[in-house]
Amino acid sequence: MMEAVLIDMFSIEFNAHFRHINQFLAKAMKLIAEKTVVSSDPAVYIMYCQTFGCDSNDAREMFLRAIRSFQALKKRIELVSGASVAATLYNVKQKLDERNVRRVNVILPFERSCLMKAFIDRLFTQVYYFEYDSLDLSYGDDQTEKPANTHSGVLNLTEKQLELVESDIQIYLQSIPAKGELTILKSSLIPESVFLHGFTTRYGGISYIPLLSSLNLYSSDKRHDSRAVVAENLRRLARAVGFNPKNFHLVKAAHANDVWIMGKKEPDSYDGIVTNQKGVTIAAPGADCIPLLFSDPVKKVFGAAHSGWRGTLMGVAMATVNAMVSEYGCSMKDIQVVLGPSVGPCCFTLPQQDAKAFHDIHPQCVRQIDSPSPHVDIRRATKILLEQGGILPSNIQDDLMLCTCCNPDLFFSHTRDGDTFGNQIGFISTRN
Known part of the structure; x- marks a missing residue:
């Protein structure tokens, strides 16, 4: 009809x-x-x-x-x-x-x-x-x-x-006039003299659907924003920050642990990218999942990864680190990792069977483990896995502790908004 x-x-x-x-x-x-x-x-x-x-x-x-x-x-x-x-x-x-x-x-x-x-x-x-x-x-x-x-x-x-x-x-x-002022969150750990980077919020784009407004940076056939609208949002971000949107690559999130070494054949799906190419910007989406940024200022190698709860358990963070080490000769002591905005344990729950896997990483990753739907801290689990893998605690930054679900004015959230949700990103590139 x-x-x-x-x-x-x-x-x-x-x-x-x-x-x-x-x-x-x-x-x-x-x-x-x-x-x-x-x-x-x-x-x-x-x-x-x-x-x-x-x-x-x-x-x-x-x-x-x-x-x-x-x-x-x-x-x-x-x-x-x-x-x-x-x-x-x-x-x-x-x-x-x-x-x-x-x-x-x-x-x-x-x-x-x-x-x-x-x-x-x-x-x-x-x-x-x-x-x-x-x-x-x-x-x-x-x-x-x-x-x-x-x-x-x-x-x-x-x-x-x-x-x-x-x-x-x-x-x-x-x-079309932008809705709100474009706002970028930055890490104090990643050296500004070597890398261009940041985490977007929901401000500064043209998306008008309430749940996508306004700087939605992801398009799919199941959402209302067309690729043309998302491309315009990306163009505005690139112009404000200073990168070329034509050389922009977003991970093809599959909630797994595959990593694309840029320069090799691109997989059908992957949750991490690493490269040392100049003029290229790579990014990971987030709408509760963690957008992770990786940098090695010595080798000038950088990476981005998308870490949801499944990807966290499958070790996508360390898979990205290991790719930097094996492909570009990076040293563990030089690799820096920044956790972007994501859902916090205040709002994120899992069925008890899935939550037990996080409890096995560390008991502090789960609250109320005996309940049918315990609260899970994917950020703490990610940091623990990175440290166990050899990343120095001082090289892990997690001070962007704003919960995406608790802050609707700043971030998109799948947990809060359901299937019709927008995406912010974490992005990184080298300065020429």
Whole structure:
């Protein structure tokens, strides 16, 4: 069942073809009526260009008059306009999200089908479901009357057209004001003269869904932020901090202990990265799991790892350290490890069977071990495992003790927010 209808009239010229616009709207409304079941009343959004494709005030008024006549037939019609396709469609997306709408029927001129699909694929994720209905937009028997900006019969976009789609989206997203001031937490252990690093908070991005607002730095098909939005958040972070977002690598978190040695073949999934490459920034996500940063200022080798409770038990922290030692000749005494913000034992619980594994690391890693759901301290367990592996206690920093779950104004949290959650990151690179 469709929950909303989007009528794409963005590219239609309104000067000389008013009669055909009426015909197009009539066909669209008839199609909506045929698809609408008695119990549903989908909202209808009509997207059009702010300039109306014309310079005539009379044409503008005629267009609005036509829309009003259809609004009289169906009250839930809303006009959505913008200076570009990206701006208008993103405006539609916000309206859909406000109403928690996921299923949309798109009605559009045939020649716009591929173009609109390209925009939707880049601005939406698989959380949303779109169906497309193409209508012929007749301009009469004389084909010379057809406006120059139509592309009847085009079934596939050219590479140049796809580049224009990407550019339209990027230009618009870059124009959106940031929500809050970008705030980076830094370690006093990692030497600033050698490494560029930090841990992000949720401030300073453009994500508008409440649970993702505003500097969400992870996109997936199960979340509302598209890759384009996350890429813009990353661009703003990179510009503020001073790294190249085109040479940025985020671990492919699998809650395990695989480590990618950059320069070797990239695994399908890994929770750690180590490298000595200049100009490269690596990062680990966190939304309760610990983003770990590793640095060796002597060898100028650095690493990042994602350590959830499973990864902690599987030893991802020491797996990253061991990769630095075996691949780059780092000395244990020179390796520094910083634990980024994560969930604390105040908020994180596990079933007793899983909690016992942490109790085996050290009894202080678990509170109330006899309860069905003991509280677990993954940070303490990580530090203990690092020290047992040979990292000097003075080279382990854990003073970013803010619990992600307890601080909703600062951090994203899976424990607190459920499956629709955002991600902060810990990032590191060498200074050139």
